Amino acid sequence: MAFVDPGQIRDADAGQKGDVLLRVEDVSLSFGGVKAITAISFDIKQGEIRAIIGPNGAGKTSMLNVINGFYHPQEGEIWFRGKKRKALKPHQIANEGIARTFQNIALFKGMSTLDNIMTGRLTKMKKNMFWQAIWRGPAEREEIEHREVVERIIDFLEIQHIRKTSVGRLPYGLQKRVELGRALAAEPALLLLDEPMAGMNVEEKEDMSRFIIDVNQQFGTTIALIEHDMGVVMDLSDRVVVLDYGKKIGDGPPDEVRRNQDVIDAYLGVAHD
Amino acid sequence: MFYREAGEFKTSYKADQATFPIRFDRIFFWSVTAFAFLVVPFLINDYWEKAVFIPFMVFALAALGLNILTGYCGQVSLGTGGFMAVGAYACYKLMTAFPDLNMVPIIFLSGAVTAAVGILFGLPSLRIKGFYLAVATLAAQFFLVWLFNKVPWFYNYSATGQITAPERTVFGFAVTGAAAQPATTYLFCLAFLFVFAWVARNLVRGRIGRSWMAIRDMDIAAEIIGVNPLRTKLSAFAVSSFYIGMAGALFFALWQGAAEVTEAFGINQSFMVLFMIIIGGLGSIFGSLVGAAFMVLLPVLFKNIFVGAFGWPTDLSQYLQLMLVGGLIIFFLIVEPHGIAALWRTTKEKLRLWPFPH
Ligand SMILES: Nc1ncnc2c1ncn2[C@@H]1O[C@H](COP(=O)(O)OP(=O)(O)O)[C@@H](O)[C@H]1O
Ligand SMILES: [Mg+2]
Numbered sequence: 001m002a003f004v005d006p007g008q009i010r011d012a013d014a015g016q017k018g019d020v021l022l023r024v025e026d027v028s029l030s031f032g033g034v035k036a037i038t039a040i041s042f043d044i045k046q047g048e049i050r051a052i053i054g055p056n057g058a059g060k061t062s063m064l065n066v067i068n069g070f071y072h073p074q075e076g077e078i079w080f081r082g083k084k085r086k087a088l089k090p091h092q093i094a095n096e097g098i099a100r101t102f103q104n105i106a107l108f109k110g111m112s113t114l115d116n117i118m119t120g121r122l123t124k125m126k127k128n129m130f131w132q133a134i135w136r137g138p139a140e141r142e143e144i145e146h147r148e149v150v151e152r153i154i155d156f157l158e159i160q161h162i163r164k165t166s167v168g169r170l171p172y173g174l175q176k177r178v179e180l181g182r183a184l185a186a187e188p189a190l191l192l193l194d195e196p197m198a199g200m201n202v203e204e205k206e207d208m209s210r211f212i213i214d215v216n217q218q219f220g221t222t223i224a225l226i227e228h229d230m231g232v233v234m235d236l237s238d239r240v241v242v243l244d245y246g247k248k249i250g251d252g253p254p255d256e257v258r259r260n261q262d263v264i265d266a267y268l269g270v271a272h273d
Numbered sequence: 274m275f276y277r278e279a280g281e282f283k284t285s286y287k288a289d290q291a292t293f294p295i296r297f298d299r300i301f302f303w304s305v306t307a308f309a310f311l312v313v314p315f316l317i318n319d320y321w322e323k324a325v326f327i328p329f330m331v332f333a334l335a336a337l338g339l340n341i342l343t344g345y346c347g348q349v350s351l352g353t354g355g356f357m358a359v360g361a362y363a364c365y366k367l368m369t370a371f372p373d374l375n376m377v378p379i380i381f382l383s384g385a386v387t388a389a390v391g392i393l394f395g396l397p398s399l400r401i402k403g404f405y406l407a408v409a410t411l412a413a414q415f416f417l418v419w420l421f422n423k424v425p426w427f428y429n430y431s432a433t434g435q436i437t438a439p440e441r442t443v444f445g446f447a448v449t450g451a452a453a454q455p456a457t458t459y460l461f462c463l464a465f466l467f468v469f470a471w472v473a474r475n476l477v478r479g480r481i482g483r484s485w486m487a488i489r490d491m492d493i494a495a496e497i498i499g500v501n502p503l504r505t506k507l508s509a510f511a512v513s514s515f516y517i518g519m520a521g522a523l524f525f526a527l528w529q530g531a532a533e534v535t536e537a538f539g540i541n542q543s544f545m546v547l548f549m550i551i552i553g554g555l556g557s558i559f560g561s562l563v564g565a566a567f568m569v570l571l572p573v574l575f576k577n578i579f580v581g582a583f584g585w586p587t588d589l590s591q592y593l594q595l596m597l598v599g600g601l602i603i604f605f606l607i608v609e610p611h612g613i614a615a616l617w618r619t620t621k622e623k624l625r626l627w628p629f630p631h
Binding site: 068070089090091094095099100102106107108109110111115118119120122123125127129132133134135139140142143144147148151182183186 | 286287290472475476478479480481483484486487489490491493494495496497498499500501502508512556
């Protein structure tokens with residue numbers, strides 16, 4: 001309920017800080033012959049920032065795709081909010097409170113910043129086609145109600161000046177920000193961020209880090225974060241899971257992971273982009 | 274911040290998302306509307322009715338329908354003619370089966386029947402996209418025309434295979450058949466166009482419109498933010514076909530008075546409406562109306578100017594017209610996919626800054 005009444009109302013079934021929000025159990029995923037994920041288990045706790053790191057092709061994006069139902073793993077289970085999850089479609093999972101951003105920006109290019117972020121509210125808008133057709137009355141009231149929430153997100157992300165700009169015309173860094181805004185608009189219980197800072201300059205990275213921390217601390221949103229910049233990962237995350245060739249090779253607090261020899265060999269030691 | 278400082282949230286957002294935020298536009302729109310409803314009915318004659326106004330309004334409804342499906346939801350369709358035929362034949366069957374029924378519900382029901390057929394033919398869109406969907410809708414076009422030719426029940430076993438609109442009234446005024454007055458048919462169509470252009474505008478500005486556009490712009494991302502692709506695409510097919518069905522019904526009952534399916538609702542009709550939305554503007558309500566006006570008025574103008582005033586042979590004038598339309602389609606597809614509507618918007622933005630462009 002973050003942006004509805006900042007800092008006051010908490011999601012009713014969100015549970016306590018520190019409870020396990022999502023658990024991945026023995027998940028394996030392959031594409032034909034390619035094993036993208038092999039028997040991985042880890043959990044994400046309520047209120048934490050959980051980093052997922054690993055070299056390119058390690059299976060990080062595939063993992064997020066499994067969590068938000070875009071891929072269905074051949075083996076393993078996903079537990080969300082203490083319940084084993086059935087094989088749901090991505091749009092159903094969005095309704096369960098999981099939102100994400102993409103490694104390659106996936107905004108709606110034909111729409112403005114405002115409309116893009118408004119699409120994040122679609123799962124919460126309920127007025128049927130009849131009321132929409134009439135507009136005056138219930139549909140318009142609903143629109144304004146959600147517009148108010150979206151305007152708060154626009155203020156929060158400091159993108160007031162591009163509210164009416166078509167997103168196709170925005171520079172890369174701002175597009176990433178709008179995409180975060182769209183995910184935030186859904187007020188998710190779990191927010192998945194796939195390389196939110198890739199391709200950004202230092203200043204943009206600092207801004208984005210600040211937004212991520214603020215979302216986590218002010219609104220208590222649980223975040224799973226894929227990131228290559230180790231400095232950022234060490235600063236932001238509470239716990240880190242490390243993948244390599246589809247296998248989990250490390251899991252724990254940032255400084256513990258940093259000392260893990262397997263992790264050093266696989267990832268930290270070798271040059272990466 | 275701007276909105277907070279305004280204090281009263283509701284008024285600001287409401288004004289911000291108004292259809293005509295600029296006062297001049299608002300006044301202009303209502304003046305044109307008042308003129309269309311209050312003045313034109315007294316001036317209209319048979320020629321203006323049958324050659325200009327009724328075809329414009331019929332095709333404007335069809336263009337709105339196709340624009341909802343193609344321009345807003347990104348699903349290409351070449352089945353417009355076939356869906357207009359569904360509307361026309363539904364209208365005919367309803368008119369003959371329920372002679373006492375008012376024409377208003379008949380037009381609505383014709384739209385509803387077409388919406389149901391549209392949903393059926395929209396089902397493949399869940400699996401196929403783009404070019405392949407266009408081919409599937411083309412198949413629907415040919416199938417529907419074939420069906421209305423083949424099954425005599427649809428044309429009540431008439432010897433000619435044609436359907437002919439009997440006389441029907443609304444509030445005692447004949448709107449179909451030989452006795453219908455130009456002003457009556459004009460107002461009847463205008464009321465439908467006015468209401469449903471407004472409805473289309475309302476649908477595209479809110480929840481449903483954004484779901485359509487999300488599917489159009491990136492269907493995978495749309496699904497991941499919670500848009501149900503099945504429901505969304507089928508709702509676009511349904512609404513689009515509803516409009517096109519009403520257009521088909523009006524085309525048959527009020528404009529032509531009689532129809533033979535191959536001739537009236539062939540593939541040409543599908544292309545005609547597609548050209549309207551490309552020239553007028555994909556994803557624009559205003560563009561649908563402009564495109565329809567353009568495509569309806571162009572032959573009238575060519576005929577009056579080149580054939581009438583300059584005395585050119587008819588076929589020469591027609592070739593010239595075809596070349597112009599073809600050229601414009603290519604121009605708009607390459608240079609300005611949002612059509613005349615976008616050109617108009619750019620001009621207005623420049624005007625707003627005039628005379629200090631910087
Ligand atoms: N849709 C797919 N089809 C086939 N192989 C895929 C697909 N998605 C990912 N992979 C493969 O799975 C592996 C993991 O990819 P990915 O999860 O994108 O890695 P990361 O995000 O860690 O860089 C790679 O070898 C990649 O080629
Ligand atoms: Mg990746």
